[in-house]
Amino acid sequence: MAQPILLDQGVQLAFELVGIFAFAVSGALMAIRKDFDVVGIVLLAGITAHAGGVARDVIIGAIPPVAFTHLGYFLMPVAAAAVTFFAHRAFERLTTAVLVFDAAGLGFFCVAGTLKALAYGLSPLPATALGVLTGVGGGLLRDMIAREIPALVRPDTELYAVPAVAGVLAVVGLWELGYRGPWIAAAAAAFIFVFRLVAMARHWHAPTAWRRRRG
């Protein structure tokens, strides 16, 4: 995520830190719900915020991963864990706010991850997969450590990966057609963000397997 993909480096950094904060809060809240101790709270905040990006960087060869080289990235989950440690009741009441931040982070990270994968030479479709992995990987690992069915795959959670896939497919499609400016990236991130919010508001769910009998 070193290259500027939004209109302005300052704007980009603000988005990144908001996204990291939201992901980290979701990890810390999960740890608190599971009665993890303070070590678990910090650990799950950091893993939720950074596991997707670290996996992406290891796979494309961007070593060391940006989460280990950018001090703001590194410290943000610690700060989010500290705030959540004391303010978790407020955050639980502010579920909607956390989900809105999370949607912003999802849109931003999926697009930024896809563009970084393209910049490292991956083909469009693998770049799409890595971009989505950047956005959803941390939450997947969070739920695995907390021994929950991953929210990412549960039929009773609103669309999460589907907006991400749609947005990054648009980005790589336009990239292939030669449209690569920062406005494209910003628009795609905004599209994912809005799509996710609408999916939550309208309770849109992804289908389960065709003609599956529920037991």
Place this chain on the structure above:
Amino acid sequence: MAQPILLDQGVQLAFELVGIFAFAVSGALMAIRKDFDVVGIVLLAGITAHAGGVARDVIIGAIPPVAFTHLGYFLMPVAAAAVTFFAHRAFERLTTAVLVFDAAGLGFFCVAGTLKALAYGLSPLPATALGVLTGVGGGLLRDMIAREIPALVRPDTELYAVPAVAGVLAVVGLWELGYRGPWIAAAAAAFIFVFRLVAMARHWHAPTAWRRRRG
């Protein structure tokens, strides 16, 4: 898996795609049994098919991993997930067929993974471990995400890793003795395949710990 290890590149590609398909179907079926939504079905198909190979490539430094550079590799799990989405009842009836395909994939990927690790300069024993990881890693992660005791380690599943270890040990032993031709690789993959099928037919199980009292 770029270098030809079987007699013919076309034969090799066919084996690879059959193995990826079988692994992906086993992931998609697990997702459907767990009532995951369509996102989870595609995700678990892709992870089961490719996690072992991606881990191997990251460990030996073959960046980016072949799963992200070869379009056929990349698309096969998506196709397998799509077929399974509609045809899962048929696949459930065809359990034996899926297991036979899976055994073919196991034999092929363990041998190909071992040879790739040797080609990247690893010593024989670590290459053995990485080869087996290539074959079994995806299924292990599949079961972790689905919150199942990994089939790989359950005493009530028939031998799975044992044929793989035996086959790749034979490959590295012969490699060390100077026998490195494609026939060796093909014979070892066939050995793993047949050993696994016989283990299923005869219900061979690996032992649990010596003098373990069951509670």
Place this chain on the structure above:
Amino acid sequence: MAQPILLDQGVQLAFELVGIFAFAVSGALMAIRKDFDVVGIVLLAGITAHAGGVARDVIIGAIPPVAFTHLGYFLMPVAAAAVTFFAHRAFERLTTAVLVFDAAGLGFFCVAGTLKALAYGLSPLPATALGVLTGVGGGLLRDMIAREIPALVRPDTELYAVPAVAGVLAVVGLWELGYRGPWIAAAAAAFIFVFRLVAMARHWHAPTAWRRRRG
């Protein structure tokens, strides 16, 4: 862990092998408690011993990871699994001994991991995180595969990560001030070891979230 960080290469190797053995035994014992078969016992021994170090090496770009290049490292978990396979009842009675070995491994690996990360150019705080990851990552993955709440984050286990964080923060602080000799490393490893033992003896626990109601 290639560079000598303790006073003597022989002493260092002995520490490393003791730590790997202790971690591997804890993995093998977990597998036996869960009634995994012999494949699961070897697998969980190896993963517990090496997953943290492999993750660190992949993240800093030390490819292939030392676990795959050093034969003693590679074989130790296999030996530990073999011993535990037969002697698990003795080890269960020797819980304290295993925990003492584990504490020695924790101290050694956290410090060695931090110094290796610094040697590969990471900044002090990320090096701290990677050092702790080296020490605790294997146990975290062990518990995830065994479908246990990770001991690392449970409020009813005595301090484990806290001594590690304290010790490696001391190492990087002194490193920044220019004190980088082998005595520093040895003292920090000993500090982590003793802190962990005292935490167990005195039943020190990390706090859970502030004003958390237990349900």
